[in-house]
Each structure stands twice: as structure tokens, then as C-alpha cells.
Amino acid sequence: MDPEARRERYRNARVMEYGSAVLSLPAAYYAVVGEWTAMLTAVALAGIVYATSYFERLVVARGDDGPPRRER
Incomplete structure (x- = not known):
């Protein structure tokens, strides 16, 4: 796998990780309050x-x- 494709794949994985964390915030807020x-x-x-x-x-x-x- 070439370095540019590897960087793009890593970048996409980070975006998905942050996206799932942001989407879990309302559920956590609901559970707490x-x-x-x-x-x-x-x-x-x-x-x-x-x-x-x-x-x-x-x-x-x-x-x-x-x-x-x-x-x-």
C-alpha cells in the first residue's frame, strides 16, 4: 500500500472515531441527567x-x- 493511501485510510479512521464519540455525547448526557x-x-x-x-x-x-x- 502506498504511503498516500495509508495516510488517507488513517485519516478516515480518525474521522470515524471522532464522529462516533460526538454521536455518543447525547446518549451520555441523557444517561447522566x-x-x-x-x-x-x-x-x-x-x-x-x-x-x-x-x-x-x-x-x-x-x-x-x-x-x-x-x-x-
């Missing part, structure tokens, strides 16, 4: 994401991108 707290956290995070996108769309729709710029 319990069902209701995990659900409330998920709802709160979803609300924060929704509110952020809502206000961002509102600002874009108004065309308000900050204070007026001075002409040079």
Missing part, C-alpha cells in the same frame, strides 16, 4: 436556534444591517 432534563435542554436549544434565525430573517427583511455608512 435523566429524561426530563434532557428533553428540556433539547427544547431550549431548539428555541434558541429558532429565535436566532427568526430575528436574523427579520433584520434581513427590514434591510437594517447596521448604522448608515458615511460616504467618502
